Structures are given as C-alpha cells and as structure tokens.
Amino acid sequence: MSTPNPGTASRNSHSTQLDAVIVGAGLAGLYMLHRLRGLGMSGRVFEAGDGVGGTWFWNRYPGARCDIESMDYSYSFSDELQQEWQWTERYASQPEILRYINHVADRFDLRRDIQFETRVEAATWDDATHRWTIRTERDESVTATFCIMATGCLSTVQPPRFAGLETFQGRWYKTGNWPHEGVDFSGQRVGVVGTGSSAIQSIPIIAQQAEQLFVFQRTPNFSVPAHNAPLDPEHEREVKANYAERRRLSRESRSGYIVPLDERSTQPALDFTLDERQAAYAARWSRGGFGLLAAFGDLYASKEANDTAAAFVHERIRETVHDPVVAEVLSPKDHPVGTKRLCVDTDYYATYNRDNVTLVDVRPAPIEAITPGGLQTSEGEYALDSIVFAIGFDAMTGTLLNIDIRGAGGVALRDTWAEGPRSYLGIAIAGFPNLFTITGPGSPSVLSNMIVSIEQHADWIADCLAWLREQGVAQIEATLDAQDTWVERVNEVAATTLYPTAGSWYMGANIPGKPRIFMPYIGGVGKYRQTCDEVAANGYEGFTLTALPATATP
Ligand code: NAP
Numbered sequence: 001m002s003t004p005n006p007g008t009a010s011r012n013s014h015s016t017q018l019d020a021v022i023v024g025a026g027l028a029g030l031y032m033l034h035r036l037r038g039l040g041m042s043g044r045v046f047e048a049g050d051g052v053g054g055t056w057f058w059n060r061y062p063g064a065r066c067d068i069e070s071m072d073y074s075y076s077f078s079d080e081l082q083q084e085w086q087w088t089e090r091y092a093s094q095p096e097i098l099r100y101i102n103h104v105a106d107r108f109d110l111r112r113d114i115q116f117e118t119r120v121e122a123a124t125w126d127d128a129t130h131r132w133t134i135r136t137e138r139d140e141s142v143t144a145t146f147c148i149m150a151t152g153c154l155s156t157v158q159p160p161r162f163a164g165l166e167t168f169q170g171r172w173y174k175t176g177n178w179p180h181e182g183v184d185f186s187g188q189r190v191g192v193v194g195t196g197s198s199a200i201q202s203i204p205i206i207a208q209q210a211e212q213l214f215v216f217q218r219t220p221n222f223s224v225p226a227h228n229a230p231l232d233p234e235h236e237r238e239v240k241a242n243y244a245e246r247r248r249l250s251r252e253s254r255s256g257y258i259v260p261l262d263e264r265s266t267q268p269a270l271d272f273t274l275d276e277r278q279a280a281y282a283a284r285w286s287r288g289g290f291g292l293l294a295a296f297g298d299l300y301a302s303k304e305a306n307d308t309a310a311a312f313v314h315e316r317i318r319e320t321v322h323d324p325v326v327a328e329v330l331s332p333k334d335h336p337v338g339t340k341r342l343c344v345d346t347d348y349y350a351t352y353n354r355d356n357v358t359l360v361d362v363r364p365a366p367i368e369a370i371t372p373g374g375l376q377t378s379e380g381e382y383a384l385d386s387i388v389f390a391i392g393f394d395a396m397t398g399t400l401l402n403i404d405i406r407g408a409g410g411v412a413l414r415d416t417w418a419e420g421p422r423s424y425l426g427i428a429i430a431g432f433p434n435l436f437t438i439t440g441p442g443s444p445s446v447l448s449n450m451i452v453s454i455e456q457h458a459d460w461i462a463d464c465l466a467w468l469r470e471q472g473v474a475q476i477e478a479t480l481d482a483q484d485t486w487v488e489r490v491n492e493v494a495a496t497t498l499y500p501t502a503g504s505w506y507m508g509a510n511i512p513g514k515p516r517i518f519m520p521y522i523g524g525v526g527k528y529r530q531t532c533d534e535v536a537a538n539g540y541e542g543f544t545l546t547a548l549p550a551t552a553t554p
Contacts, residue, residue: 018042020146020465021134023120023403026054027101028438028454029150031075034108035462039469045110045150046136048119052111053101054152056094060178061198061388062205064094067344068449069289070231071239072257073097075104076247077455083240091228091289091344122404123147125433130475130548132434145474148461149400149437153446156398158511160193160389164369164376172370172387175202185209188385191375193367195221199390200343204351206388213357214382216367216375220332222313223343227288251456252526256449259294263287266297269305281312293338300497306336313337320349329361339502341446395505396441396519397421407432408477420508420517422487424478424542425532427457433477433546436461441519442490446506448525456525460532464540474548482542494518 020036022029025047036043049057066073070087085100092100105111115136122135132147157176165172173183175198190210192199195217207213239246249258263284269277277295284291292313298305314331321327330349351357365379374384397417405413408431416422416431423429426443427436438457439445445453468476494500500518503509507516521528535541 018044018142018144020148021046021120021123021132021142021144022148022150023123023134024054024150024152024155025049025052025105025114025116026056026150026152026155027075027451028152028458029054029114030101030105030108030110031077031455032148032150032438032458032461033110033113034077035458036465037113039462039466041465043113044142044144045114046118046120046134047114047116050116051098051102052105052114053098055154056097056101058155058157058177059175059198060094060180060182061173061175061202061390062183062209063201063203063346064175064178064198065091065201065226065228066094066097067091067197067226067289068257070096071236072246072250072449073451074100075451075455076243076250078108079243081107082243086236087231089228089231091226120403122406123435124404124406124410125408125435127408130433130546146434146436146465149403149435149440151399151403151437153396153439153450154393156394156402158392158394160370160391162367162370164371167372168370168374168387169372170374170385170387172389175199175388175390176393183386185386187211189374189383190214190386190388191216191382191384192388192390193375194390194392195219196390196392197221197341197343198392199388200345200348202388202390203357204345204347207351207354207357211356213354214360214375214384215357216360216362216377217329218362218366219334220330221340221343222310222332222337223345223348224285224290224292224313225288226344226346227286228346250449250452250525251529254524254526255290255447256444256452256525259291263291264294268298268302269296269308270302272296274308277308278312281309285312285316289344290342293342300336300338300499303336303498303501306338306498310337317349320353322353326352326359329359335502335504336498339497339499340504340506392505392510394511394514395508396446397508397514398511400437400440405432405435407435418515420515421519422483424483424486425528425535426521427460427532428476428478428543430478430480430483433475442486443521444523444525444528445520447520447522452525456529456532460536463536467536467540468545471545472547473545475544475546476540477544477546479542479544486542489523490521491518493521493523497522 019041020043022032022045025045029045070092119137121137124133131143133143135141157174186209188210189212191214193216200223280295317331318327365377369376374382421441423440423442426440439453508514
C-alpha cells in the first residue's frame with residue numbers, strides 16, 4: 001500500500017497538490033487547519049469572506065450574541081489559550097467572539113494557509129487519481145487527497161423572496177449578512193420580518209434606535225431571558241482552576257455544556273404538584289438560559305409534561321406584556337417548547353410595551369408584497385424606511401448543496417440528497433470517498449454546543465488521517481450499509497422525542513420545497529462521541545479502506 005501523499009505541498013505554496021482542502025474559515029475550519037499542521041500535512045482553507053469567523057463574521061446584526069455561556073463557548077484544545085483569554089460577559093457578544101476567533105487565527109499563525117474572498121464552486125472526485133479537484137469562483141483549481149467541509153450549519157441565508165422587493169425605495173438588510181459598518185436606524189420607520197433567535201436579539205436594540213418599529217410575526221417562538229451580565233470574576237477563577245475537568249464533563253454531556261446539578265432533573269414533570277413545578281421553572285427562569293428545559297426529565301418526550309413548561313412561559317409573557325392581545329399573539333401554541341430552537345433574549349417581550357413598537361400578526365393577514373414605500377399585508381400597507389429580514393437559513397445542507405460536489409462515478413451530492421441528507425455519523429457520505437463534513441447532518445451539531453462538536457469532529461478526522469497514513473490506506477469511504485444503519489438510528493432517536501412534531505429548520509420545514517427530515521442526531525454528544533471512538537478503534541468500522549494502485553501517482 002502506498003501512503004496518502006502527505007506533505008507534497010509546502011504550506012505556503014500555491015501548489016495545486018495538497019493533502020487536504022478545507023472549505024470555510026469559521027471555528028471548524030481554523031481548528032481543522034491547526035490539526036492538519038500538527039500532522040505535518042499540507043492544507044489550504046478557502047473562505048468566501050474577507051476574514052475569519054464564519055457565522056460570527058457574517059451575523060453582525062445589533063444584539064448578536066451567543067446563547068451558550070462564554071466560558072463554555074470557546075476552544076478547549078489549548079490550555080494556554082483558555083487560561084489567557086478573558087471573556088467580559090456571561091454570554092459573549094458577536095464582536096467579542098469575532099475578536100476571539102481573530103486572536104486564535106493570529107496566535108496559531110493560521111492565516112498563511114487561508115485564501116480569503118474565495119468561494120468554492122465545485123469539488124469533484126477523480127476515480128482515476130483518487131483525489132479531489134476543488135474549483136473556486138476565481139476559476140482556480142487545486143487538487144487534494146482529502147476534502148473537508150467546514151462549511152457551518154447556519155451559513156446559507158434564506159433569501160427574501162417577496163414580490164416587489166426590487167421596487168423598495170428604502171434600504172433592506174439580512175441579519176445573516178449584516179453590513180460591516182453597522183446601521184443606524186435613528187429617526188426611521190423600521191420593519192423586522194421574522195421572530196426567530198436573530199430577530200428576538202435584534203428587536204430590542206432596533207426599538208431603542210428607531211422612531212417606529214413594526215415586527216411582522218408569522219409564528220411566535222418561545223424565548224427565555226439570558227440575564228446576561230459582566231462575567232463574575234469569581235466564577236471565571238473557579239472555571240479556569242478546573243477547566244480540564246469542566247471540558248471533560250462537557251464532552252461527555254448530552255448537549256456539550258454542563259447544566260449545573262441543581263438545575264437538572266430526570267424526574268417526570270407530572271410527578272410533581274403544580275406549585276412544585278412552578279417553583280422549579282421559576283428558579284431556572286430567574287437564572288436564565290436553557291436551564292428551563294432541564295427542570296424535568298421528560299420535557300422533550302411527553303407533550304403533557306411539555307405543556308406545563310409552555311404554560312409557564314405563556315404566563316411570563318402575559319405578566320410582562322401589558323396589552324393582553326399582544327401577549328396572546330406572542331404566545332407560541334403550534335409547537336412544544338424546545339422543539340424549535342429556544343431563543344435566549346434580553347428584554348424581548350418587554351419591548352412590546354414601548355410606544356414605538358407594533359406587533360403585526362401576519363399569520364391571518366400575510367405579507368403580500370414589498371412596495372416602493374414599505375410592506376403590504378392583506379390588511380394594509382406599512383410605510384417603512386428600512387426592512388430587516390430575519391428569516392433564517394437553509395440550515396445544515398444549504399451550503400453543502402450550493403457547492404457542486406461530485407463523488408465516485410461523477411454522482412452529484414445534490415442528486416444523492418434529493419430526498420434529504422444521508423450520512424454516516426454526519427461525518428462521511430457513501431459514494432464520496434475522502435470527503436468529510438464537520439458537524440454534518442446526522443451528527444449532534446446544532447443540538448449541541450457547536451464548538452465542542454467541532455473539536456470532536458476535527459480531532460476524529462485528524463486522527464483518522466494519521467491512521468490512514470500509518471496504515472498506508474489512500475482512500476476511505478463510508479459503506480452504504482453503515483450509512484443506512486446510522487440514518488435509521490438518527491431517525492429512531494428523533495422519534496422518541498417531540499422534536500419531529502415541530503415545523504422547524506431542524507426538519508428543513510423553513511425552506512420551501514426542502515425535504516422534511518429531522519437532520520441532527522439527538523442521542524447526545526457524549527454517546528455520539530463514544531460511537532465515533534468505537535468506529536475508529538475498530539479500524540474504521542463501516543468504512544471501505546483502499547490502497548492507492550501502484551500505477552496511480554497523485
Ligand atoms: P429562524 O429561527 O429560522 O427564524 C426565521 C423567522 O423568520 C421565523 O420567525 C419565520 O417564521 C420567519 N419567516 C421566514 N420566512 C418568512 C416569510 N416569508 N414571511 C414571514 N415570516 C417569515 O432564523 P434565525 O432567527 O436566523 O435563527 C436561526 C438559528 O440560528 C437559531 O434557531 C439558532 O440556532 C441560530 N441563532 C443563534 C443565535 C444565538 O446564539 N443566540 C442567534 C441567532 C441565531 P415561521 O416560523 O413562520 O417560518
């Protein structure tokens with residue numbers, strides 16, 4: 001067997017012969033590159049933006065902030081990094097996270113292998129040379145033994161498809177691709193379309209600036225308070241003193257971060273009296289964040305149990321929002337709480353008490369068009385100077401399918417996934433040798449602390465590449481059988497929960513025509529890691545391993 005061609009290109013060179021191409025310079029691409037370097041392999045990262053950061057590079061809308069606490073939403077691979085970096089708030093803001101990512105890129109000298117402002121258009125497997133050819137929009141091609149998609153789960157913004165948008169005389173924006181120079185809405189009549197996490201974070205800030213704000217809501221979402229605050233120095237000291245253990249527990253946890261013991265329960269909600277349940281929810285509500293859904297063990301599995309949590313949030317909305325009609329319209333009734341991504345906010349519901357904020361329910365009176373002067377619903381026209389579209393992403397598969405990926409025999413991923421994504425472990429796809437997807441569909445990804453899942457995948461891939469080299473294996477490909485079994489398992493686990501009952505972006509339900517399949521693996525980060533480790537320990541069980549034919553020189 002011959003080796004998979006390590007080190008054929010120097011790291012700085014623009015040689016067209018690389019060990020690996022990585023697509024995307026977000027948190028995943030950067031760490032993957034760092035790991036490749038550690039193996040002495042040559043790699044190049046292609047990045048569409050002119051800077052690092054991925055989703056944190058593009059999503060610069062007002063109020064953008066992570067909903068996982070900053071001490072946990074950070075890399076764990078370097079103890080010096082995690083000890084030296086100082087977060088300033090309990091939940092880090094987008095600018096701070098972007099500073100952190102830039103710091104990491106500089107600290108580990110990663111930029112020299114990143115080609116910015118270069119969108120990848122196609123990746124084609126060559127059966128004869130056993131290599132990928134990656135073509136960019138600059139019409140430049142490189143070949144690599146491995147192609148690693150670090151393209152992110154929320155990186156293709158859903159375009160606003162409203163009739164008449166091109167006639168609008170004002171300015172319009174997408175939260176997922178916000179102008180770098182920022183936007184000042186002072187003195188303006190602003191419309192926000194959408195009420196998902198992005199809208200819920202930006203609405204309170206825009207309301208403070210704008211003369212008038214209209215929020216066009218089709219479906220309300222559940223939101224819990226962040227209770228964001230400056231980071232408590234005592235908490236920071238404690239975490240840093242025990243970081244290694246905290247990280248280990250996070251890796252073994254269900255969601256990739258630790259829910260404090262006093263917030264977590266495995267007991268069924270209905271085993272308690274109404275007063276006991278209220279007290280349990282209230283304690284978590286006053287602490288803020290996702291803890292609310294850890295109050296009882298069956299909130300994701302039993303609709304009856306979940307209804308008790310939903311009723312608690314409805315009460316909080318009624319308590320906060322002065323106008324009972326507005327409170328009612330803001331109260332989600334169409335999905336169990338948590339089955340669409342729970343939003344984490346600062347003053348979201350209270351914002352509707354402001355005189356300059358109007359909630360427009362576009363469920364009974366849909367948006368018909370954007371007009372030169374504003375937005376037309378079936379009930380009337382709203383005069384607007386600016387419109388903010390916070391309408392979400394073609395999540396998890398959008399970016400992969402925007403690239404023309406062709407595997408063995410020239411088969412297109414777009415065809416293979418026409419009925420929805422199918423992947424082995426969310427990391428590899430049958431028919432697409434030497435292709436890896438970091439946090440791909442079928443892995444915990446968006447149902448976890450992303451950075452924990454990113455590190456796990458990048459480590460697994462790096463260890464795999466090292467092993468292939470050691471073993472003299474040139475080609476690795478998931479078998480159809482292993483993939484089918486895994487997809488079945490992903491579906492089985494999802495079916496034990498309430499998740500598939502919601503028309504969420506996890507299901508692809510937010511994109512017209514997208515197949516409805518529950519995409520992430522919900523069995524838990526710790527269990528998933530164990531499965532991946534077992535696959536590796538068993539000599540990459542479920543993969544076909546092939547030696548490069550002696551005649552084919554890469
Ligand atoms: P989203 O959750 O998909 O929300 C999109 C919103 O736009 C929904 O309210 C949707 O209403 C509405 N919408 C879409 N098309 C519409 C149309 N044609 N007419 C009227 N309304 C329309 O998108 P997002 O807010 O960008 O959030 C996506 C995910 O990104 C989040 O779930 C979260 O995972 C992540 N995120 C995280 C953070 C954070 O860390 N704090 C912040 C932002 C985003 P319908 O429900 O009726 O379709």
